Amino acid sequence: MKVLVTGANGFLGRHVVSALLARGIEVRALVRPAASVDDLGWPTSLDLFRADLRSSRDLEQAFDGVDVLVHLAAAVTGGAGEDAQFAATVVGTEHLLGAMARTACTRVVLASSFSVYDWSSIRGVLDEASPLEPIPDLYARDGYAIAKSWQERVVRRLACEHGWDLTVLRPGFIWGRDHAYLAALGIQISTFHLVIGPLSRMPMTYVENCADVFALAAIDPRARGQTLNVVDSEGERIWSFLGEYLRGTGQRGVRIPIAYRFAHLVVRLAFSTVFRRNLRLPQILIPCRFEARLKPLRYSNRRAHEILGWQPQLDFRECVRRTFANDTATRCDPHARVQARVSNQSLLSRPSSVP
């Protein structure tokens, strides 16, 4: 079996490549032409394919001999604006799948996101049956949510049109080394951290655990046709995770708790009065974006467990240790990290799956 991984040198992508290699799967890693892969620790034999999905040239060749596409490439940040984010995520997907339609590959695993859900209407537990953000409310959300919703829409349409086997995986906040300050942690002003809803839980998945699900979904036929949320547990509380973050990074910080209901009320009132429903405000001041970051919900990995038998292999304490440990050898070599993880399995405490 050969798997084509797009966005292969990204934060999640490099771990997905390692997870597939650790399972003995042949991988073709698609990275941008100017991307540096020297410090990723990939074996020299790894099949590297350089292309930019925004340009539709040569993409068909990327599918030569490929059985499964794991499509991770997306613009996570909106550095060049919402439209550039849309182009990198959605137009890139159009080009990639347009090329795939001319090849023999018929299996897709897509990295979608929790951002596609309608956070405003969901109460209690957010799971795979929760409603997606409807039109036109989607266009009040941020560029990432718009792009990921459209990416999923485009992939589902093409999969239906061409009869492809599709698996959609929706991870929560993917975290790990150098990616531990999550958007839900609140607002940082100098050394002060305004923690909105300190006891709320965040949908989190440690990057290696998340990569495992993608590797599993690529090779396990039970994943076909499924949509699965990817979280490690019912979620860590914002207050305690921020504490871990401050301790782990050695930063001095003062956490100031603000009740979610109070902050939510203030944001809603201000948005509809003073700010006149302006959508160019900072994210935290727009109610639907505020909710998508901070709403106190519960999360479950029950379906991924039922369908794929998946449980996060690293528990929270180990994930924290790996994220903040000053271990240069592990830091520089994610492939070695996978090997180390496999050998350390017996040392780990009970996985934190949610029944």
Added chain:
Amino acid sequence: MRSALIGAGQIARQHLTCLQGLPGVEVVALCDLSPSVAECAAERHRVRSWFTDHRVMLRQIRPDVVHITTPPTSHFHLALDALQAGAHVIVEKPATTTLEELNMLARCARELGRALIEDYNYLFNHASREISRRIDAGEFGAVVHVEAMLCLDILGPDGFADANVPHPVLSLEGGAIADFLPHLASLAHLFVGPHRRARAFWAKRKPSILPYDEFRGIVEAERGTACLAFSASAQPDAFWLRVYGERMQATANLFENRVTFNRLRPYPKPLVALLNGLEEGKSIRRAAVSTLMGKFTGGPGTYEGLFELLARSYRALGTGSELPVTIEHILAVNRLVDALKRDEETTVSGKGGARGPGHLEGSAA
């Protein structure tokens, strides 16, 4: 009037937002090469039809006005097709990649009796309009000189300097800076008229895939002189406009609402400095608050000039009155742009000479 857009990217969103607020204007279709981009823009702005082939759109929809908001290298052919389909054309700057193409478009528009409007939005910002109003009222006396300096960091890896996919504007003479020359040239034209002579200095200050990241131009025009500049290194981002008259001087940052005036006063010199300083301070404080409030309460922001230009254009098209930007105006501005791009005078800089962008071997600092 029934309008359509070709190109549904970022600047198109500003056009669409503006058009939806104009009385008597309906956006009936939009077109983009990417079906997702076209469909998304149509869904978001409640436009009833979208296309991926502009010729099909022009044939089926027969719009009165077509906005061309694609990358500049495609403007010429799209504008020509739209004019030949009987539509007025509003095209983003730069209207074409060469003066020859612009002459052809202008000729076509005149022959067909259609309007051709290039987006010179900074002429219609509050600051530019206020300066123009005071000039017309005689407060400045004759305008002697104008300076326009655009400080914009275009070296980031996600924009013009993306090393993965070359940005279309990099194929323009002068690279990414050429995308902004119509703004600078249109301001020079507004305040000192058509140019007679122009000299330019192009340089590359930092390593990137851009051919140039610094530009300075000096212009002798019919009514005065102008210094035009672009810097990718000078920060923070700002668009400074200074207009020097015989009795008054104005300073504005066109990215904000800031505009201040210094004037001759019939008082002793120390008092003139004091009064000008106090007035300037008051204007800056008021502009700072107004800029912040504008960000909180919405509105067009830095695109206010585009909104004003489009409103005036549609009003003129509806009533048959004079357009805010005429074909003669566009030709004069682009003759200056062309002169600035083609200046072949070697200029000695600190680390070596630079030549016009027609000679892309220019200096690398």
